Amino acid sequence: MKELTLEETSKKEYANMFFFLTLCGNVFCTVYISSLIYVFTAIFFLFIYLTKKSVRNRISNNSLKSILLIVACFLSLFFVQYLVFGWNTVPGIINHISKFIIGAGYISYLGDKFRIIFFKTMYIICLIALPLWIFQQIFGGIPGLDYSIGKTIWIYSYREGTDIMRNCGFFWEPGAFGGYIAFLTLLFFNDLAELFKTNKWKCIVIIATLLSTQSTGGYMSFGTIIIMYLAFSMKSKVKYIILPLTITGALYAYSNLTFLSEKFKEQNSKASEQEWGEYSSTRMGTFMFDLYYITKHPFIGNGLHERTRLADHPILAELLKNKEIAGAGNGFSDTLVKWGVIYAFIFGLVFIKTNKNLPLSSKICFLLLICFILQGEPFMNFPLFLGIPLIKI
Template sequence: MNLQLLRKKRNKSLDYIFVFILIIYAGSATVFVRSFNSWEDIVGILFICFFAVYYAINNRIQLNKTFYLLATAYIIYSLALTVKFGEVHLQFFSIYLISFYITYITIVTLRYRFFVIYEEVMYYLCIISLFFWSLHQIIPEQLTSFIDSFAFSKPGSINVKSNIIFYTINDISVVNDYVVNLGYFNLFRNSGFAWEPGAFAVFISLAIYIHFIKIKFNKLINKRFLMYLIALITTFSTTGYGIFIVLIMFYTYNQHIKYRSIYLFVSVIMGVYVLSLSFMSDKIISLSQENTTNQLVESSINNDTKYAPQRITSFIIDYQDFLNNPILGYGGHNKEMWTAKLGAEIATISGIGKLFARFGLVGVIFFFVMLLRSSKLQSQILGFKGWGFPFLIIVMISISYSLIENPLLMCFWMAALFYPYPKMNPEGTQTYKIKRFKQKLELNKLQY
């Protein structure tokens, strides 16, 4: 089945602006955009809320029964947390309710045109990032001064030195692996618009995923793919390279049967080569040799130091919190974390670990059911084989980062909740639950 879009008479420029804002907010490089979760800059959270409402009104979007059911279930969940911990956590409650609303209006308004716009915006963001990244290698101090002079907001985390919306310069004095030693010379890693290179690699990987579908898995080597590939290489991200291997297998799986074995062989060789790269193997070894959890907690308490452990240790810490609150999680009550109770300041980074710890089985079941349904939906609507690939890609992202809690990523794994799910009628053709769109909307093939 060919990938199809529902075309509506709308302000297309506004669509691109809206998705661009979602992408930049997901990048979380400045206090302004990171305030969506932290509320550190009230203007930042109000801006995206008001823009989302304006976007919904402009497109005459009304809340439907599905959204009200989701909101009701979330309110009940929040009330249960309040009863359990004896405290109302308004910020936690508001953040996810707003996230659900933004995800809802994005999917209902754009449907799978969201993917088209996301890929288009990411293409130009990759071009911009490569331009600044090249300058960063040649004139790092001058570029930093230039970006500082145009910065509209403070860095969103300690590893960000400067940001100009489209490009981030990381502070190598805080995290020294933002510089890669290639033997004869060193290279700064490319963070693009995001707070760190690995996160930028995730956004690029999702764009490549959509790109493969748009070209219908035909001519692999083209200008757009090469741009994504170069941008991905400059991130030097283990997560990004790992997802890219899966993407090549995804491309291979959708080839004609007589070519599949060739592409599969190339994929395996490429995977072995990527894993053998020095910075990849060094990163894997360093993760396996990281200090034990108890040592980290003890050091934080004794030295009054805040730590952000890598993904393996982060997951171990989060999993213990899950065991302490297996059904509901600790929600927004961070002081209920076992490390916080001991007096340690540990900021975990594992997305899947936080999902278990913060939301318990309630959130875990919801996430995986929605991800499963949305992955199958994408396979059916977008016309590719192997629904397990988008499922695996999102899981791989969640292992490394908490991006899955962001509205942009929610549009990938919550699509099935708001998008009319295809079902088979007696004649064996696909129909849709929402019939009122049938005669009003024009179908158009997804292409450049």
Template sequence: MIKQKVAQVDNVSLYDYFLVFWLILLSGSPVIHLLPGTTYLTALMGIVYIILLKKVSYISKVLPSILFFVIISFGQYLTLGSLPLKYPFGMIAMLLAGAFIYYKLGTKFRYVYFNVIFFFSAASLIFWTLQNTIGLTFDVFNIPNVRNILIWSVRSDPYDLSILEYRNNGPFWEPGAFAGYILLVPILFLSDLEIVWKKDRLKLVIIIMALITTFSTTGYIIFFLVCMYKIVSNSKNGILKLVVVIPVILLLTSVFLTKIDFIGEKLVTQYEDAMGREGNTFSNTRMGAFYFDLQYIEKHPFFGNGIDPKTRWSDHTDLYLESINGKNLGHGNGFSNFAASMGLCSLFFLIINLFVAFKKTFKVEETLFVLLLFILLLQGESFLNYPLLFCLYFVKLPNLKYHA
């Protein structure tokens, strides 16, 4: 058994913290989104890093992914008839930016990520409490419908700016995004989460409190699944798992989904909305968006319909016009959106590489569970539009062999 803190490694610098802090903000901060060229700048940092330090191993890791997405882009050009270069260049820049930071930190990444998420969680709880108790908010950047101080953000109702979102956004565009990035902590520490609980309990409690204040349906479900998985995996009696634990989990899951009002009501409402729509009617709910995207996945299953609004919404002129006029369509399902945009080949490429990355340290069943959580996370938000989760398969986990 490991004696030192799991969330502690040597030789962590302020630059390491800056890189992870920057990667997180690059992956959904409304402020960073307004700054042009931030992803390209980060990619350039990676290129300079390669040239100055002659990191051949980095090139060998990232080059296959670049070549893969070049092939995907060429396939899109052939099947769609057009492909503005800014879209494949943007994809490659995002790939270089995320891969550079994951590679630079190596096995230190999850430790630094844990502490940066703890910082965001603690800060968000302070500002969230001030907002929901005495109505005090802060704003520095004057973003429409958003009050933001970089490390914390809150949305307002677009029709009534005096009504503020009561949920905890953290520094991101939406509470579900904050919940998703919080849940990357138990994913990265799944193999030794109980040791984190013993050694860094206070930080973990604050992170959980921040997750609770997001009121994210997807976040709650995934957190519940992680807790149940750890209970089952830590049970030494195999018969007990089958006869007692699994029926209890099924019962608790049923109660959890049906008795917690906003979760049960939201799931039912989204299901009814999806089933009540025709296939060509857009919906930004989780289920409705998935149902809508199926027609585009069937249209171009291998290479996708591209990111360009002209081809992505080729069968829906109204959505195309809204998109090019700057309206955020608020796509509700990141999984189906990525499949419809980049194709099933790209989706399977990410999933297979993620399996390989985690299998180097985790058991097979742990790795498969990580893939399940990853897919569930994508049901909530379009995380693959950002480098943190898009490049997650570049993560290097410490080799913890205490299971045997």
């Protein structure tokens, strides 16, 4: 993978990526910093874009048009939702568009370098998280700032109780950490063999950290990406040996790791017993519940605020608002509920346009795997996943 050795990543690039990822679900940011940080950051980015020619030159006209198209999509859907529901959340749409501008703008600014800097930064995050997690297993935690269910020192967070056995790392929960690692793997879908060949130690640390999350969603997403890579992207004939071994290993792990098989079976069992419109915060349970609202407004969505997003479940909306029960456990269905299939179509269309030099099959495969990763966590509430249409793979 030639791009990895083109140039060193500067301290400024690392600092910018750490700040960017802090805005993508770091506990310190979500608990101790106002959500206005997204608005201020977006305004600052726009100011830099308008005043610095060097920044404008790095964001192509096509990228700018794509960003404006998606912003127009958000605003149009917001307006139509207002007409249909008679109300909508102005602070919510400002905050959401700000997150998108941060994600799409930063990704467009870095261009082909984004995945390189993301890879190197995630390696540092894993290199810090893994030994701290081991220390935590031996001594039962580390000092840090309290939040509702655990402690954080910004670079590392952990949950107390039974979840103390799992590695949250830089993000809000183990499943989120696992999901971001799976997404990192997906960014190198066409170059995984070369990535491992030239960065063995980094890859081993990242994979070991993924294992420490004990995340069902992270494991399944990562395993699916690897199997898809071996089946459709890897050119070497050795894949005909590795692929069946990988599938056999995945099936063995699923059958013998109780937290994988039992959790999956339990969630599916509960989801199958759900009544139409009955709420559950699990992956499958949330998906089944969200189908009620997806079919209610399939094209325009139901909006960002609980008042419209859960219009037929006001008691549930109040419980979620007061954080008395867990929120959405399925980022894919949550996005469709909020914004509908029109946004999903434009999201995919812009991504396909951004990567026009790739085969259509590769782009569709990438988007399907994004949908798979989203089954675990509400990643679309954060700048990185909102900016995916502008990512070049």
